[in-house]
Amino acid sequence: MASGVPPQQPASQLGASNRKLASAQVVQFLLDNGLFIAFVLEVALFAFAAPNLFLKSRTVEAILRLSGPAGIVLASYTITLISGQIDLSTAQVGGMASLMFAAVFQLLEWPLGIALALTVVLTIAVGLLSSWLIQQGIPSFVSTLAVGVVSGGIGFLIINLTNQPGMIRLVRPPLRDIANFEVIGVPFVIPLMFLAYIVGWVLLNHTKFGAHIYALGGNPSAAALNGINAVRIARIVLVTNAVITGLAGILIAGRQLAAQPGVEGLGQSLTAALFAGVALSGGSGKIERTLIGLLFLSTLTIGLGILNVSAPLRQLINGLAFVFAILLDSIRQQLASR
Template identity: 30%
Template sequence: MTISDGTGTAAPGPPAQSPPVDRAGAAAAAPGGASSRRGWLGGDGGESAKRNLVLVAVLIALVAIGAITQAELYSDSTWVWNNFLSILQLASVIGVVTVGMTFVIIGGGIDLSVGAIVALAGVWATTVATQSYGAAGMIFTAIVVAVVVGLINGLLISYGRLVPFIATLAMLVAARGLAAQISNKQTQVSTNAVINDIASSKVLGIPLLVYILAAVVTAGWVLLNRTTFGRRTVAVGGNVEAARLAGINVKRHTVLLYALSGLCCGIAAIMLTSQGTSAQAAMANLYELDAIAAAIIGGTLLSGGRGTIVGSLLGVIIFATITNLFAINGLSTEAQNMVKGGIIIAAVLVQQFRFKAITRFLARNKLTRTT
């Protein structure tokens, strides 16, 4: 630029300064940058990998306990394989629900109504009128009912400005009540062979329910890690105001998150109906607690902004393995619930202390750079 010196001639001024370059961000974004040089155990992705390795170690420890306490059973390779499939089948329904719950928690919310939504979708899908439309009509009904209820949750939270805990707690009560009203407090039997065969069918020796779980988990992983929707979910859960300033429609995205949770509940309703060849208002009891617990065990932060689908799946399998371990050893359900409660508390405490430690480390690092 040029500046007049008052004599009519233009004197050269100071050169224009270029904006500062965010070298750390550039290094992280560039291939082979600082983040990639840290290896697969560095950065946020590395932190998730470490947590997942710990969960795998916990699973191995549980299997080892089973092998020690029931050496006779574990000496039979056929029994071990069948038991493994039984654990996966046991984890399939709650695993599908947990995928939707993981998205909601990462987005900064909570959904206490998932069990009630599964019950309502299952009851509505097994009414005589709905069953007259065949398997396609039952599946369509279950999914539509669950998604609509999820949308209502999202609208109440986003546009009604209700706290997620209160909104979904109210929906829990309302959905259970509506399911009881529709079914007249009776168990509704599914007479559709296609629906009933879902739980008993196997493909290449593996139950069809396990394939459904794998498909939902894969779709959830891709959605969270490879799409704009997933990045926006993390952004909304991490800092709502920052996400809004970045141009994200936070209200609409929140509605979509609860609709996604409803979609998972609709799929789970068909799976659970197939397992029992019936549906009732009391089905899927306490599924919301199991799903939340599995997500927390998998590393999903309760305050939002962090979580993985793989971690949540491992959390579900850990709880299913504990249930199986207690069953083969003839231990009571009460003892099993106490162990689960202890695991949940331990996981939350670990999250709290690790989060505080990381925050202090970043604060010290920032202070060192500025001085």
């Protein structure tokens, strides 16, 4: 929320209150633009720490490659979050979808289209289950958490039923080529990600549906009184999110040549969105900013990898980033309600 022009004050109240206002404006400015500053600082820090390894086109490519599928998910995840729903099933749904796809496409050797269609149907079912639970009056984070446990179980079940050792190798030609397909030297997931963001941006900012999503996330009861069909929006948003997450899971599996339960890199959507100023409670946030949040986290992952930071320490840093993100959200909410 931009603060804009400070309100005119009577001369008697100038002084102390003015200084307070100024400092509040500084805090607000930092909250609004801190992410850009942090991102620039981060890049500078890594460039300084490992100039020979970090400042390479290969590094940029690695960061973009990591961001691609996660960014496609983040676009729809942000919309979900703005509508007031927190989806905690992302990693499990992505894993389940990739395993389902791998079982049908790789092991049964069915055509690509049928494997994709079956996976989409499964993810639609998962999204419907989540939204049905929410409709019963269960908060989204509990509903999606439970659905996540179920999805994780289905993923394992697919591994059990196919007698695979913890993962399914995914090397059958068409997909392998699609997942690694490049347009003028850029992996095609990158333009796909930007497309997802453009669609999301137009949807949120230039359609009635987008306005309804903001209204619903901002104040559910007021939105309901104004005739916005909350149940329908929650259903559309959650089903879309599940389907897109599933497709991203397949893309990641295609790149890694293996499908696994629980997909690495899809779990950070919440952190990225909160960094970018999307409110945890819904109703506010700009979708384009989450792209920076994502780049920030991807750069962190790749940069720490280049610096040879051990896995536990990396996990600790990621964990602290999440804690920091929710604290940021809390500060933002308190400032907004003041």
